[in-house]
Amino acid sequence: MSDALxxxxxxxxxxxxxxxxxxxxxxxxxxxxxxKLYLLMEKQHNRGQDGAGIATLKLNVEPGYQFMHRLRIAGPGAIKEIFASVQDEVKEIERMYPNLREYPGLMKGYLRFMGEAMLGHLRYGTQGKNSVKFCHPFVKSDINPARNLTMAGNFNLVNTDELFEMLHETPGETMRESDLGAMIETVYHFLxxxxxxxxxxxDIAEVLRKATSRFDGGYVCGGLIGNGDSFVMRDKHGIRPAYYYKxxxxVVVASERPAIITSFNVPQEEVRELQPGCAVIVKADGTFSEEQILEPAEKTACSFERIYFSRGSDADIYRERIRLGTNLAPKVLESLDHDLKNTIVSxxxxxxxxxxxxxxxxxxDYLKSIKIQRIIKNRAVLTDAEIEELIHRRVRIEKIAIKDVKLRTFITADTARDEMVQHVYDITYGTVKPYQDSLVVIDDSIVRGTTLRQSIIKMLDRLHPKKIIVVSSAPQIxxxxxYGIDxxxxxxxxxxxxxxxxxKDRGxxxxxxxxxxxxxxxxxxxxxxxxxxVKEIYAPFTPEEISKKIGEMxxxxxxxxxxxxxxxxxxxLHEACPGNKGDWYFTGNYPTPGGNKVANRAFMNYMENKVGRGY
Incomplete structure (x- = not known):
């Protein structure tokens, strides 16, 4: 999206x-x-740009030896840095024991991150600062090995204060400012x-049942326990995505299905979706189960996953994004007065x-239907040349804008910076018939409109189109x-x-x-x-009225x-993405009570001129 989230x-x-x-x-x-862990993380590198972390659990370790290890690094290059660090450790050990690779049992003893259970995490920060101490996984240590717990996940909770109050905890800064802090303390308590x-x-299922029944939010969380058990659990509304293969x-679980398909070269139909309220649990002896932990509620899986976040290499997501675009064609045609001859689409x-x-x-499809109608209606008078021209008429497609990834808007003065922002994209000159052609440009979504106003619309106007139509494949946010998006x-x-x-206009x-x-x-x-x-603010207006005003602004x-x-x-949206009905950022229909509280608080912050989040 032009306004990147x-x-x-x-x-x-x-x-x-x-x-x-x-x-x-x-x-x-x-x-x-x-x-495989490295592959799974790299194949999901479209997610989380603030840092990464891994944790390993070793089974059947002799008393007195460490059985749980963790490594976290902040920054967009964290995945490569983490696994480079692991490789450096391997090289260091091999200098002392050159034939160590031939003895897997010894390797497990010498190398920290060789174990039977592993967690990998890609982080972007919504709650908490962007430093390494806020990167997942978190570790909760205990003198009793069976109570040691490592956790990571994809989530936001809106009731962290209530969780700490329930636990009678006074958390430190890291725990207080991270949703995972409240989550791991709650699971640890019931563990x-x-x-x-x-x-x-x-009974890990019972631990999860008692802990997660108190969570208000959307989540997929994974955990490694010192006794050898491990789990991955999804919230009862299925807000955040999770898939597994066994x-x-x-046993492997990931946030995106194509990551598993590619990393393990398995058929799509063998990768299953972890259902809402369910957990994959693997006991220390390797016993696998998928258990219903919480009674599933109405499934409101995040539709933004389908619109933008998840990779389009997933077969279903690809078809859904195609459909999102197709569904916009009638509105675009109406705006163009059906004049495709003088329209360029990009x-x-x-x-x-x-x-x-x-x-x-x-x-x-519209153009084909028009061709058929005109040929049938006028076939007696159309010349061969006219029929040929009609048949070969196509929607005009051009690569209008190309992002200049090298450009940095380093000048801080407002007027100079605005000028620089306009050049973040390069345009293709000579494609538009000045003052005659209309330009249709599709975007994933329009959140703030800042980039459109400061850069893209000004840039496109240099081509002198008659009209600029910006189309969003998502509804109005x-x-x-x-539940996860910042x-x-x-x-x-x-x-x-x-x-x-x-x-204001209407008093x-x-x-x-x-x-x-x-x-x-x-x-x-x-x-x-x-x-x-907050729904009352939008109630007096149709979506078309708001869209028209956005165009003016x-x-x-x-x-x-x-x-x-x-x-x-x-x-x-719902027709294109029938399996992901979560639309609260568009409709205000939140799946949990905490969502209403967040929306109301955010509006009150706006009215009171307060800067900050509603949760």
């Missing part, structure tokens, strides 16, 4: 079901699991309870390419997200800004005050979670071309 976190989990020597014999390397009752065989050699940025193909398909401030959303301007600003008063009253009664009062004064913004409809 940070990607979701990514999780990778591996559990070997056979001794390490087995993989050494069959695959020629004792590093089979580490190699200790269960281990005290059944030290030889604790055979007689391995996309910005590259992640919108698949939806672009879908839009072209929809426009081509109206509400904050609290969208939390109401004033950032161009759709919200447009609704506010419309209220209806009292609507905002009334909504604020209702929020304040609900806060006094501790009922902010019961209803989303995003059109700089010095731009000659008419500017129009077209958004996907909610109905079009």
């Amino acid at each position: 940070k990607h979701e976190c990514g999780l990778a989990y591996i559990r070997l079901l056979k001794p390490i020597s087995y993989y050494h014999r069959k695959y020629g390397t004792a590093f089979y699991a580490l190699n 200790c309870e269960e281990e005290a009752k059944a030290p030889e065989n604790p 055979d007689d050699e391995i 996309f910005i940025p590259n992640t919108a390419e698949i939806a672009f193909y879908g839009l072209i398909k929809g426009l081509e 109206r509400y904050p997200d609290c 969208m939390s401030r109401m004033g950032d959303f161009i759709a919200f800004q447009a609704a506010v301007e419309l209220l 209806m600003t009292d609507v905002m005050q009334q909504a604020y008063d209702r929020c304040s009253a609900a806060r006094e009664q501790d009922k902010l979670h019961e209803e989303n009062f 995003l059109r700089p004064e010095d731009v000659e071309a008419e500017v129009e913004i077209i958004y996907q409809s909610i109905e079009g």
Whole structure:
């Protein structure tokens, strides 16, 4: 998307079901699991740019030896740095023991990150600072080996304060400012309870049932336990994605299905989705189970995963993004008055390419129907040349804009920086018939509109189109997200800004005050979670009215071309992505009560001119 959002976190989990020597014999390397973990993380590198971490659990370790290890590094190059560090450790050991690779059992003893169970994590920060101490996995240590716990995940919780209060904990800075801090403390609390009752065989499903029933948010979390058990669990609404594969050699879980398919070269149909409220649990003896931990609620899997976050190499996601584009064709045709002859279609940025193909398909289908109608209606009078010209007519496609990745807007003065921002994209000159052609450009979504206003629209206007139509494959983003995406401030959303301007234009600003008063009253009664009062801001207007206002707001004064913004409809989104109904950032229909609280708090922060998140 032109207004880039940070990607979701990514999780990778591996559990070997056979001794390490087995993989050494069959695959020629004792590093089979580490190699696969690296692949799983790299194949999900579209997720999490702030850091990464890995953790390993060794089984059947002699008393007195460390059985759980962790390595975390901050920064966008963290994956390569982590595995380079692991490789350096291997080289150092091999200098002392040159033939060590031939003895997998000894290697496991000497090398920290050779073990039977592994967690890998790709982080982007929503809660907590972007430093290494906030990177996953977290470790909760205990003098009792069976109570040691390592956890990582892809999630946001909106009730961390309540969790710490329930635990009677006064957390340190790292724990307090990280959702994982509250999560690992809660799981640890119930793990200790269960281990005290059944030290030889604790019921991990029961631990998860007691802990996660208290979580309000969207999550996929994985854990390694000192007694050799391990798990990956998904929230009861299925908000965050998780897929797994199992055979007689391995259990693997990842945030994205193609990562597993590619890394293990297995058929798509053998990679299963972890269902809402379920956990994959592998006991210390290798016993595998998929257990229903929480009663599943209505599935509201995040639709942004399908629109933007997950890689389009997944077969289903590819088809859905095609459909998102196709569904926009009727609106685009209406805006163009069906004049495709004088229209050029393109996309910005590259992640919108698949939806672009879908839009072209929809426009081509219309064009084909028109050709057929005209030939049938006028075949008696059409010349051969006219028929040939009609048949060969196509939707005009051009690569209008190319991002200049080398350019950095290093000048800090506002006016100079605005000028530099305009050149982040290069344009292709000579493609547009000046003042005659319209330009249609598709984007994944339009969140803030900043890049459109400061750069893209001004840049496209240099080609002198008659009209610029920016098309969003996502609906209008109206509400904050609290389940993973870093969208939390109401004033950032161009759709919200447009609704506010419309209220001012029509002398209806009292609507905002009334909504604020209702929020304040609900806060006094501790009922902010019961209803989303921010919906009242949008209620007086149709989506088309808000889109029109957004077009006016995003059109700089010095731009000659008419500017129009077209958004996907909610109905079009659900038709294209039937398995991912989570649409709270578009509709305000949050799957958990904490979502309403976040939206109301975010609106109150806006009205009170407070900077910060609503959770």
